[in-house]
Amino acid sequence: MGHLMQNDLKVALVGIGESGCGYVSKIKTDAYPVKKIYIDTDARDLGKLGDVEKLMLSGPAGLGTGWDPQKGAVAARDNSERIVELFADTKMVILVSAFGHGTGSGATPVIARILREQQKFVAAFVTMPFSYDGDVPVAAAREAYSLLSRECHFLLRIDCDRLSFFESQGSIVEMYEKPREWIDCSVQKIFSLLFSSDENLRMDFVEFHSFFPVAGAPTLFSIGEGDGADAIRSALDSLSACPLIEPQDKSDTAVVIVSIAAFPTGEQANLIASGVAKKMGATKRVRLCYDIVPGMGDKIKLCVIGAIDIKAAENRRKKYLTPTDVTNAMQDSGSFALDYTGEGGLPIDDRGIFEGVPRLLYEGEDLEVPTYIRRRVNLEKSLKEAQKK
Numbered sequence: 001m002g003h004l005m006q007n008d009l010k011v012a013l014v015g016i017g018e019s020g021c022g023y024v025s026k027i028k029t030d031a032y033p034v035k036k037i038y039i040d041t042d043a044r045d046l047g048k049l050g051d052v053e054k055l056m057l058s059g060p061a062g063l064g065t066g067w068d069p070q071k072g073a074v075a076a077r078d079n080s081e082r083i084v085e086l087f088a089d090t091k092m093v094i095l096v097s098a099f100g101h102g103t104g105s106g107a108t109p110v111i112a113r114i115l116r117e118q119q120k121f122v123a124a125f126v127t128m129p130f131s132y133d134g135d136v137p138v139a140a141a142r143e144a145y146s147l148l149s150r151e152c153h154f155l156l157r158i159d160c161d162r163l164s165f166f167e168s169q170g171s172i173v174e175m176y177e178k179p180r181e182w183i184d185c186s187v188q189k190i191f192s193l194l195f196s197s198d199e200n201l202r203m204d205f206v207e208f209h210s211f212f213p214v215a216g217a218p219t220l221f222s223i224g225e226g227d228g229a230d231a232i233r234s235a236l237d238s239l240s241a242c243p244l245i246e247p248q249d250k251s252d253t254a255v256v257i258v259s260i261a262a263f264p265t266g267e268q269a270n271l272i273a274s275g276v277a278k279k280m281g282a283t284k285r286v287r288l289c290y291d292i293v294p295g296m297g298d299k300i301k302l303c304v305i306g307a308i309d310i311k312a313a314e315n316r317r318k319k320y321l322t323p324t325d326v327t328n329a330m331q332d333s334g335s336f337a338l339d340y341t342g343e344g345g346l347p348i349d350d351r352g353i354f355e356g357v358p359r360l361l362y363e364g365e366d367l368e369v370p371t372y373i374r375r376r377v378n379l380e381k382s383l384k385e386a387q388k389k
């Protein structure tokens with residue numbers, strides 16, 4: 001184990017459901033004070049993981065939930081005392097789950113809530129299914145995400161469709177590997193920030209927590225790199241092309257942590273800090289940490305981790321909401337699941353082929369969405385009426 005300054009910080013890395021457990025089993029944690037815990041409703045899948053710390057959610061007879069998130073949620077709720085006990089000595093919990101079927105989608109938001117109520121810092125890394133996984137998993141994942149987003153201090157959503165939009169297509173097996181790789185890499189970033197033996201990189205947990213003080217604020221996460229004479233500019237530019245970043249949220253970023261894999265000069269550090277603030281809209285605080293990797297040459301890697309200013313995001317989104325949506329949203333404070341746009345509430349995520357295209361917002365309207373959808377024109381009815389004339 002490396003030289004640790006945060007011996008008192010106990011972190012649990014938790015896989016939930018078959019794929020969530022699979023992701024966690026491959027994340028290397030040997031160098032850190034992190035315990036892995038595996039949670040599932042499927043006895044056979046848990047058994048395959050061998051001699052590891054596990055929690056079998058009793059209820060669905062050890063057979064999984066058969067894609068039913070309701071069963072996953074009930075199983076987690078029924079086991080809440082065991083969950084509280086299991087994490088009694090843990091300050092920070094990182095939940096990892098693949099949304100779409102029953103255990104991951106149903107149990108994760110419930111577990112997050114139980115732990116948040118126990119005053120834990122709750123982080124979650126979740127994957128959203130490919131749209132070709134089918135309508136039922138996609139709908140289950142959206143519902144789960146909306147619930148989970150209220151419970152986490154830090155929530156990173158890895159959208160499989162967005163990954164395939166940004167990354168070159170491979171076989172199905174390769175495409176399934178991509179979300180796992182992104183989860184691995186982003187979880188490792190958090191670990192190196194919290195546990196690095198290098199104090200230029202390491203961040204005290206209290207300071208880290210101060211970047212994400214409340215549950216419910218969306219998280220920003222992006223990785224970019226550049227090399228050569230223009231390394232900083234290309235690294236900054238590539239931040240916008242990272243498939244983990246949600247473009248519409250950038251302008252409401254409150255604070256960011258930037259981890260830089262290279263030791264910049266003072267002038268370069270200034271350029272990076274002001275470039276990140278400009279690109280990400282960091283209005284309050286930019287904190288640079290240096291993750292020096294030998295042999296980087298003239299390459300610069302940036303990892304930007306930030307918190308979206310929930311108040312600013314809510315104010316901005318009010319423009320796209322009907323009065324009823326706003327009232328509901330205000331009552332439900334802490335939630336940022338205000339994903340409705342346009343009169344009458346067209347779900348933002350239902351942009352069909354426009355998904356993955358950055359939003360082009362103008363006076364409260366997303367111009368990437370065709371006018372007839374924005375104005376809610378019933379094409380069939382209009383055509384019939386036109387034919388009658």
Ligand SMILES: Nc1nc2c(ncn2[C@@H]2O[C@H](COP(=O)(O)OP(=O)(O)OP(=O)(O)O)[C@@H](O)[C@H]2O)c(=O)[nH]1
Binds near residue numbers: 016017065072102177
């Ligand atoms: N990225 C990725 N997704 C997968 C993989 N295997 C399954 N999935 C998707 O992950 C989601 C959750 O699947 P599982 O983890 O098997 O489901 P579960 O949470 O155990 O839920 P139940 O078995 O229904 O109780 C689904 O949308 C699957 O399509 C994989 O290898 N990689």
Ligand SMILES: [Mg+2]
Binds near residue numbers: 065
């Ligand atoms: Mg399962």
